[in-house]
Amino acid sequence: MHILGLHHVTAIAADAQKNIDFYTGGLGLRLVKLTVNFDDPGSYHLYYGDELGRPGSIVTFFVWPGAVAGRIGTSQVTTIAFSVPPRSLDYWSHRVADIGIDVVGPFERMGEQVLGFNDPDGLQLELIEPDRHDPREPWIDGTIPPEHAIRGLHSVTISQEHYEQSVPLLTDILGFRRAGSHENRFRYEAAAGGAGTIGDVLSMPGTLPGVLGTGTVHHVAWRIADERQQAAWRDRLNQASLGVTPVRDRLYFRSIYFREPGSVLFEIATDQPGFTADEPRDHLGTELKLPPWLEPLRAQLQRTLPPVELPAARRAWRQGAGHGR
Ligand code: ZN
Secondary structure (H helix, E strand, O other), rough: OOEEEEEEEEEOOOOHHHHHHHHHHHHHOEEEEEEEEEEEEEEEEEEEEOOOOOOOOOEEEEEOOOOOEEOOOOOOEEEEEEEOOOOOOOHHHHHHHHOOOOOOEEEOOOEEEEEEEOOOOOHHHHHHOOOOOOOOOOOOOOOOOOOOOOOEEEEEEEOOOOOOOHHHHHHHHHEEEEEEOOOOOOEEOOOOOOOOEEEEEEOOOOOEEEOEEOOEEEEEEEEEHHHHHHHHHHHHHHOOOOOOOEEOOOOOOOOEEOOOOOOEEEEEEOOOOOOHHOOOHHHHHOEEEHHHHHHHHHHHHHHHHHOOOHHHHHHHOOOOOOOOO
């Protein structure tokens, strides 16, 4: 039983179109699924990643129009970091500044070059040139030259009032190992190792807890191979009295959820079946997809969800090959 690394990170956004424009146009990720929040079908759930939205490349957003901004603080994932190739950050610092967003860095931290900035909702992001080769293939049909394009997730930063709160769960139960520290940052790496396997715990004594809202992370999901392993993980977490949920069918993966001892919402998600479960690879993210149990609501949802212009349609429109939607 091994955690294979990060599966996805889910955060809250206020405006679907701004979110799509930033993550596809600005950062060059692929919109791999346009769907609704299965637990709250009146709102969008947007998934971005590499060509297929492979586990470890995915960030997702619940879109809550009109919601108040959250507060970044403890008991929260406070930063999502993406991996970019060596010598890319010069390109990226200009790129991000050109779209009107302030950048911090590049600076060195734990032997890696880091560029920090916020997304349009204030969500804290980093681009990191990792200290080891990242073999993952980027989405090459996006807006970023392939030699600079995002390879996938690098890490998440989990802020805790006392970092000891989260560590025993990470090491003794989830099987992470200590992989260094820098000032108040303590790095843990999933047993599988390799790209996209890092959780940094930031010790922030005297800091207020975060409040969920736009610009904050809702939860982080860790990868496991299959449903058989998930059942075993569920037993293990139950034995540790962590209050894990039943298995939920997320259509593109199966999930269980629990709060780690520092109150951050963790998910454990299967690699299968992936985003081609309901549309072919070439068409990922090009239309609203609903799970079978929500199809009866399609007409109603399409009337109430705010219309969005999608990247593929926009590109076709620019080329004069069709009309924007
Ligand atoms: Zn999730």
